[in-house]
Amino acid sequence: MRVLILGAGGHGRAVCEAAWDAGFEVAGFLDGRAPLPEVLGLPVLGPEAAHDGGPLLIALGDNAARLAAAGRLGAALPVLLHPSVVRARSAELAEGAVVMPRAVLGAQARVGRLALVNTGAIVEHDVELGEGAHIAPGAVLCGGVRIGARALVGAGAVVAPNIQVGEGAVIGAGASVIENVDAFSRVAGVPARILL
Numbered sequence: 001m002r003v004l005i006l007g008a009g010g011h012g013r014a015v016c017e018a019a020w021d022a023g024f025e026v027a028g029f030l031d032g033r034a035p036l037p038e039v040l041g042l043p044v045l046g047p048e049a050a051h052d053g054g055p056l057l058i059a060l061g062d063n064a065a066r067l068a069a070a071g072r073l074g075a076a077l078p079v080l081l082h083p084s085v086v087r088a089r090s091a092e093l094a095e096g097a098v099v100m101p102r103a104v105l106g107a108q109a110r111v112g113r114l115a116l117v118n119t120g121a122i123v124e125h126d127v128e129l130g131e132g133a134h135i136a137p138g139a140v141l142c143g144g145v146r147i148g149a150r151a152l153v154g155a156g157a158v159v160a161p162n163i164q165v166g167e168g169a170v171i172g173a174g175a176s177v178i179e180n181v182d183a184f185s186r187v188a189g190v191p192a193r194i195l196l
């Protein structure tokens with residue numbers, strides 16, 4: 001499938017590499033900072049207004065920005081699943097979900113619209129990721145965890161079984177989360193505590 005990538009930054013380049021590996025034909029990038037020089041040898045065609053109406057991979061690291069861009073552009077949002085991902089057959093992915101190299105999706109895991117499961121993250125059985133959630137590299141979500149829309153689980157964090165993380169919450173890198181996390185709160189540490 002031919003796609004454009006929205007966002008030509010570091011995450012955009014990572015998504016481009018994953019898209020190539022997954023067999024997509026990447027025609028170029030869109031980026032508000034255009035004109036930019038070529039990125040990974042591909043043209044930066046212009047800002048969002050240069051979108052040709054075709055399928056888009058939205059490679060904006062900010063969770064809310066990813067959802068907002070999808071709303072503005074109304075494009076088809078393919079699922080990007082890197083070929084190295086270990087995916088249970090019963091795992092479900094909504095449109096625009098991106099799953100990066102060596103991630104694991106367990107039985108009946110559900111990855112929401114435009115959610116991002118980053119490199120090497122483990123999303124165990126029955127986990128539910130809300131739309132626009134980001135599970136950063138190496139994070140581990142144990143069975144039955146629920147992550148709200150637009151929440152960020154930082155790199156290397158561990159979330160214990162059946163914990164619920166509210167929408168827009170932020171979990172610090174390396175945290176160990178053993179209690180539910182309220183919407184829009186920020187927690188960090190081992191065990192995780194609220195950051196003031």
Ligand SMILES: CC(C)(COP(=O)(O)OP(=O)(O)OC[C@H]1O[C@@H](n2cnc3c(N)ncnc32)[C@H](O)[C@@H]1OP(=O)(O)O)[C@@H](O)C(=O)NCCC(=O)NCCS
Binds near residue numbers: 137155170186187195
């Ligand atoms: C938790 C986090 C969001 C806090 O960021 P911030 O609001 O800029 O906070 P600050 O850096 O000002 O730190 C505030 C306090 O929290 C502590 N803190 C920050 N991050 C922490 C972490 N991950 N674990 C433990 N303590 C942490 C700081 O030491 C500081 O403590 P102090 O007040 O005693 O000095 C951020 O540090 C973090 O871990 N983000 C996740 C990044 C990530 O994994 N992104 C994915 C990229 S792919």
